[in-house]
Amino acid sequence: MATTHASTAAALAAEHRAARIDLAAAYRWFARLNMHESVANHLSVAVSTDGTKFLINPRGRHFARMSAGDLLLLDANDPATLDRPDAPDPTAWHLHARLHARIPAARCVMHLHPKYATALACLQDPTMYPIDMNTMRFFGRVAVDDGFSGMALSDGEGDRAAGLMSGGKSVLLMANHGVLVIGATVAAAFDEMYYFERAAETLLTCYAAGKPLRIVSGELAALTERQWRDYGRLAIDHLDNIKAILDAQEPAYRR
Numbered sequence: 001m002a003t004t005h006a007s008t009a010a011a012l013a014a015e016h017r018a019a020r021i022d023l024a025a026a027y028r029w030f031a032r033l034n035m036h037e038s039v040a041n042h043l044s045v046a047v048s049t050d051g052t053k054f055l056i057n058p059r060g061r062h063f064a065r066m067s068a069g070d071l072l073l074l075d076a077n078d079p080a081t082l083d084r085p086d087a088p089d090p091t092a093w094h095l096h097a098r099l100h101a102r103i104p105a106a107r108c109v110m111h112l113h114p115k116y117a118t119a120l121a122c123l124q125d126p127t128m129y130p131i132d133m134n135t136m137r138f139f140g141r142v143a144v145d146d147g148f149s150g151m152a153l154s155d156g157e158g159d160r161a162a163g164l165m166s167g168g169k170s171v172l173l174m175a176n177h178g179v180l181v182i183g184a185t186v187a188a189a190f191d192e193m194y195y196f197e198r199a200a201e202t203l204l205t206c207y208a209a210g211k212p213l214r215i216v217s218g219e220l221a222a223l224t225e226r227q228w229r230d231y232g233r234l235a236i237d238h239l240d241n242i243k244a245i246l247d248a249q250e251p252a253y254r255r
């Protein structure tokens with residue numbers, strides 16, 4: 001019995017460790033891509049089956065300095081979290097705790113204000129029109145939150161976000177604010193965020209050209225979106241390669 005308990009605990013610790021390393025790699029890579037903003041924004045990953053226990057960045061640490069051991073382990077059901085001496089950023093808490101508590105399938109939640117996705121979120125029409133493979137990836141996957149009401153300093157913000165993410169949506173484009181993605185793994189959410197920013201860059205570059213868009217049919221966009229879903233291995237390979245680069249160039253992210 002004791003051996004079973006010990007091996008279960010060891011397995012959980014190993015899983016936890018892997019989640020920390022994956023998330024630290026995502027932080028460092030978003031910093032390299034200039035998708036971070038000052039010491040703000042937040043990424044989290046659930047480490048309990050029901051999603052209520054999760055890892056997230058400590059307040060005020062730059063993404064480029066984030067390491068696996070820095071990540072805070074929080075409990076979405078602990079009302080005293082913001083009273084901790086190492087309390088997370090309140091906006092991070094209100095958004096991520098509610099999303100993890102309400103959507104257990106959202107194992108990883110990433111919130112950024114990257115240049116192009118944020119610019120798209122500031123347009124009167126923020127639709128991600130299907131004009132290339134990357135934009136087609138998001139056909140039917142994007143919810144728009146047009147209820148910006150200042151900084152997210154209450155659980156209402158997280159509850160509203162969770163409500164909008166139902167029905168298989170993986171991206172929440174937050175009007176006048178930024179973007180949030182959810183995924184089944186760190187690799188999946190990281191890849192989704194990466195491609196959403198790429199897609200927004202292409203769309204906004206087309207807008208800047210001032211020429212009419214070549215928008216494809218809904219049928220073709222839906223087909224391409226399904227094909228992306230069958231390409232799940234790409235997300236795993238993407239993060240594996242990033243970890244390999246970081247292992248060679250800045251292995252401290254694993255500490």
Ligand SMILES: [Zn+2]
Nearest residue numbers: 112113177178
């Ligand atoms: Zn934000």
